[in-house]
Amino acid sequence: MILRSASPGGGPDHAQVMTSRFRPGLPTALLALSLSAWLVASPHAVFNLADRNQDFDQHLAWAFQVSQGLAAGDPYPRWMPLGNRGLGEPALLYYSPAYSVAVSLLRALTDSIWSAMRLVEFLALLSLGLTGWALLRRFARPLPALLGAMACQATPMVFMLFNHFNGFPWASNAAGFGLLLWAALRLPVMARRHGDARADASIVASDGLLRVPVACAVALMTLTHLVSTLMALICLTPALVWLWSGGIHAGRRALLRAALSWGLSAGLGLALAGVFLLPALASMDLISAREWTETYRPHDAFSFPTITAWRYGIRWFGFQWPVSLVCLGLTGAGIWLLRRQRCRGPEAHGPDRMRADGARARQTERTRGHGPVVAHAPARHAAIALLIASVCALLLASELSLPLWLIDTPLRKVQFPHRFLFVSSISASWALALLAGSGPAADRLGRRVAAAALLGAALLTALLATRLVLRDGEPVNAGDDTIRAYGSYSEYTLPWQRPAALDWQRAGGFEAELAQTGVRLIAPAGNGAGGWRWVLATEQPQRIRLPVLWFPAWRLTLDGAPHPASADPQTGLVALTLPAGEHALRLHWQRLPAEQAGAALSLLALAVCALGLWRDARQRRQGARRASRAAAPATATASR
Numbered sequence: 001m002i003l004r005s006a007s008p009g010g011g012p013d014h015a016q017v018m019t020s021r022f023r024p025g026l027p028t029a030l031l032a033l034s035l036s037a038w039l040v041a042s043p044h045a046v047f048n049l050a051d052r053n054q055d056f057d058q059h060l061a062w063a064f065q066v067s068q069g070l071a072a073g074d075p076y077p078r079w080m081p082l083g084n085r086g087l088g089e090p091a092l093l094y095y096s097p098a099y100s101v102a103v104s105l106l107r108a109l110t111d112s113i114w115s116a117m118r119l120v121e122f123l124a125l126l127s128l129g130l131t132g133w134a135l136l137r138r139f140a141r142p143l144p145a146l147l148g149a150m151a152c153q154a155t156p157m158v159f160m161l162f163n164h165f166n167g168f169p170w171a172s173n174a175a176g177f178g179l180l181l182w183a184a185l186r187l188p189v190m191a192r193r194h195g196d197a198r199a200d201a202s203i204v205a206s207d208g209l210l211r212v213p214v215a216c217a218v219a220l221m222t223l224t225h226l227v228s229t230l231m232a233l234i235c236l237t238p239a240l241v242w243l244w245s246g247g248i249h250a251g252r253r254a255l256l257r258a259a260l261s262w263g264l265s266a267g268l269g270l271a272l273a274g275v276f277l278l279p280a281l282a283s284m285d286l287i288s289a290r291e292w293t294e295t296y297r298p299h300d301a302f303s304f305p306t307i308t309a310w311r312y313g314i315r316w317f318g319f320q321w322p323v324s325l326v327c328l329g330l331t332g333a334g335i336w337l338l339r340r341q342r343c344r345g346p347e348a349h350g351p352d353r354m355r356a357d358g359a360r361a362r363q364t365e366r367t368r369g370h371g372p373v374v375a376h377a378p379a380r381h382a383a384i385a386l387l388i389a390s391v392c393a394l395l396l397a398s399e400l401s402l403p404l405w406l407i408d409t410p411l412r413k414v415q416f417p418h419r420f421l422f423v424s425s426i427s428a429s430w431a432l433a434l435l436a437g438s439g440p441a442a443d444r445l446g447r448r449v450a451a452a453a454l455l456g457a458a459l460l461t462a463l464l465a466t467r468l469v470l471r472d473g474e475p476v477n478a479g480d481d482t483i484r485a486y487g488s489y490s491e492y493t494l495p496w497q498r499p500a501a502l503d504w505q506r507a508g509g510f511e512a513e514l515a516q517t518g519v520r521l522i523a524p525a526g527n528g529a530g531g532w533r534w535v536l537a538t539e540q541p542q543r544i545r546l547p548v549l550w551f552p553a554w555r556l557t558l559d560g561a562p563h564p565a566s567a568d569p570q571t572g573l574v575a576l577t578l579p580a581g582e583h584a585l586r587l588h589w590q591r592l593p594a595e596q597a598g599a600a601l602s603l604l605a606l607a608v609c610a611l612g613l614w615r616d617a618r619q620r621r622q623g624a625r626r627a628s629r630a631a632a633p634a635t636a637t638a639s640r
Helices: 026-042 056-070 098-110 113-139 142-153 156-163 170-185 189-194 213-223 226-245 252-272 274-282 309-311 317-344 353-370 376-396 399-405 418-438 446-471 500-506 509-517 594-639
Strands: 520-523 532-538 540-550 554-558 573-578 583-591
Touching: 026 113, 026 142, 056 098, 056 170, 098 113, 098 170, 098 213, 113 142, 113 156, 113 170, 113 376, 113 418, 142 418, 142 446, 156 170, 156 418, 156 446, 170 213, 170 226, 170 376, 170 418, 189 376, 213 226, 213 252, 213 274, 226 252, 226 418, 252 274, 252 594, 274 509, 274 594, 309 399, 317 376, 317 418, 317 446, 376 399, 376 418, 418 446, 418 500, 500 509, 500 540, 509 520, 509 540, 520 573, 532 540, 540 583, 554 573, 573 583
Parallel strands: none
Antiparallel strands: 520 532, 532 583, 540 573, 554 583
16 A cells, blocks of 8 residues: 655545455565576576586586585685696686585585576566565565566666676675665665655664664675676765765755765675675785776776777677667666656645655555555655665776776776676665555556566567577586596686696606606595595605695695695695605695685674664664554553
8 A cells, every 4th residue: 555645626536445355465476586587597597508608617616616515514614625737726716605615505405506697587577576675665666566576577787697698696685785785775864864655763872883784785786796896886975975864855964974874884795795895805906906997998898888899899799789779778767766756746845844744644544454665755765765776886897988998997997897797676666666656656658668668678688588598508417526636727827837847747647746746645645625635644754746736825744744745836836845765745825814804803793783783673662662552542542
């Protein structure tokens, strides 16, 4: 049931209570969203087809190695032993681990890592739909909220990330981004500041600077995919500062307070992810991180390329034109509908007006016995914030932002400008669904335009899925027994690593090394998931190389005692001098100081979050008691 603020003339357009014949609850929404998620994921989940590339095999192998590490007792595997053709790589020291960990944990419910990856894809799409439904139903009518959430699951950008780009962690982070939007837009303080009639003293938490739900969402995004988190933080900054400050008429003090609140909340979220983020940033000099900004250039990767396309060509037409046009259409339809609703009738912005509407809404709820009442103004403000984020993303994706990409800014870490469509595709879809579902019931044209835009995006996704199934897709045979050693990405190359290491591996590797030096292997090393162990024997001291690339976190023990080791100057492998006799060698990962500091930072941030949640719960209990005491005299008067 939606209550519109009354117009000055007392007309019925914004003073009527509108009900929906079909009011889906949680079971119905869960069933519908599960069905739509299953349909969007069907190329992988049903037909077992994929447009396979190196990213596909990389994430498959990483998840497989993480599962082996977890089984071996390592709570956070960083080293991937199959990388560099079996010599290893420190990939998950720098790449967000949550996706691989989630796949590894769900591996127990499936028959292979690939099956677990398909299950994670379905759960990510379902989570995106559930967070969209939870947000939209707060402001919109029940049925449009559900249909809008289902349409947002079928955004072509996320589909292409899953099925063509094969960026599984990035695509799965759509669920994290949806959670962040839900946490940021549902804050009771926002609802109260923008006139939500439900935001009375019984449910409003403390108007503090720290938003724990927002921090938790930022942490989840950071642990899932760092680049998409960076894009979300960039685009949401102006949107949430505007929203949390109270809108366009906010004063300087309110703007500063909102900016500080957003900075503290996002900063706390990054601190929560410190177990990954701090060591990744602190040890960046141990890999070839410049590859991220020097090898990849943005000149041919803008959305709507015109001049740059003529000068540099087009990198990926599907992202740069069709998907870009869909995001532009969703954003444009949202802006048009926003202006149209403003022109159709005045809204209540002042606190006195909203208090009157809130009292009238609560009286209507008591007399009619319907569900929660939602004021119109909060829906508009939430939609405006989403559209601000979408416009920022479109501007950064287009050629208009070219000067920003030519200098050393955080944008260079995003690599390709059209990647910002990830933000626009979700935020614009939610804004359009929110406006269509909360607008005046008589505005049929507005609802039709919104439905056409959302259905157009879903239609493109359907066409992409059809093409994948009928043309581009290939059957996937990705059982765990098919995963082999692989070549690594150049950005994870170690400074001391030499091309001769792969030559050494191709020439026979460790077995040839032992045969050349006369060292006998008595016990094998295993797969390296929990480190390596060899039992070797030699009649005289020998300098040998182990089949593992050197890294500062490696610790070598000889018969249980620490033993010196270093990087071989010719190959970059772990090299040591083996004394005469039979010895047990063990090579294991010892956490770097930055890893230990990151874990401590995450624990500290977790304690701050627990304290913030306790404070909010205490404030809610106190507000409920005050509201109860204030309502008691009114109840007694009404009974008399």
